[in-house]
Amino acid sequence: MRILFMGTPDFAASMLEALIKGGYDVIGAVSQPDKPKGRGHKLAPTEVKLMAEKYNIPVYQPETLKGDAFKSELDSLDPDMIVVAAYGKILPDYVIDHPRYGCINVHPSMLPRYRGAAPIQRAVINGDVKTAACIMRMDYGLDTGDIILSEETDIGEYETSGELFERMEPICGRLLCEAVERIENGTAEYRKQTGSGVSYAARIEKSEAVIDWSRSSDEISKLICGMNPYPLAMTTYKGANLKIADAVKTDGAGEPGEILGIVKGKGLCVACGKGALFLKNVQFAGSKRMNVEDYARGHEIETGAKLGE
Numbered sequence: 654m655r656i657l658f659m660g661t662p663d664f665a666a667s668m669l670e671a672l673i674k675g676g677y678d679v680i681g682a683v684s685q686p687d688k689p690k691g692r693g694h695k696l697a698p699t700e701v702k703l704m705a706e707k708y709n710i711p712v713y714q715p716e717t718l719k720g721d722a723f724k725s726e727l728d729s730l731d732p733d734m735i736v737v738a739a740y741g742k743i744l745p746d747y748v749i750d751h752p753r754y755g756c757i758n759v760h761p762s763m764l765p766r767y768r769g770a771a772p773i774q775r776a777v778i779n780g781d782v783k784t785a786a787c788i789m790r791m792d793y794g795l796d797t798g799d800i801i802l803s804e805e806t807d808i809g810e811y812e813t814s815g816e817l818f819e820r821m822e823p824i825c826g827r828l829l830c831e832a833v834e835r836i837e838n839g840t841a842e843y844r845k846q847t848g849s850g851v852s853y854a855a856r857i858e859k860s861e862a863v864i865d866w867s868r869s870s871d872e873i874s875k876l877i878c879g880m881n882p883y884p885l886a887m888t889t890y891k892g893a894n895l896k897i898a899d900a901v902k903t904d905g906a907g908e909p910g911e912i913l914g915i916v917k918g919k920g921l922c923v924a925c926g927k928g929a930l931f932l933k934n935v936q937f938a939g940s941k942r943m944n945v946e947d948y949a950r951g952h953e954i955e956t957g958a959k960l961g962e
Contacts, residue, residue, distance in 0.1 A: 671826030768796035778879030866910035870928030905929025
């Protein structure tokens, strides 16, 4: 079976490698165009591009798929199946309709919950205790297709989005290869998504990372986990930005955002609307990310000051 892969970030690159190591004939990889990164704004290749080049697989980076922009290349490649994982753009009908075995999508959520761009981050931020790896047959809607395979997994209390992505990669890769095999040999079963419990996981905006200290320690803890590794939850300390990578819930009372002090071995204690948090790894303005106690050895952190003001 000739497979065309479409994807862009780390997670997608892992799915591509799973197919390659599974012995499948990947004839090409379609990814987003290179984008400027870093201080020098040099063009940086996508993770899928890097993975494809590692295995000498041709890479295609169309600026758009709209109209018939990619149709001639698709006709020339003539894949039997298209596998999609976090490509980043809606596929037009001519792409979905082309392969005789269809297009399948790797989606890390409990569909129909969290259709859309950021299912893992939304699950963590919202405090879900479970999520799932799903392989689905694509149709013309946004993640509305029939489910071929799925497997649930628990979400740890302090598990970050980055950690959950990393842990789900081998699960999704294994299910993907199994789904491709079943489709090819005619044993795949297709289950329609339920009409209840539908929700959408919109792309994460940086503005969502700002902490509202009037919320409970549980809610803020989930936000911090969900925003790690990017863009990281943030607040301010004496008017300057402060990013927070991880925190642990604790008892404590004070005005929301009030610094209650530093406890050795635990971190910087900050009051929330309900409960408190020990901030552990942080990044103060003008400093690198580090353990808050290490930062406090060379900088004064004022007890009683309020974060977010």
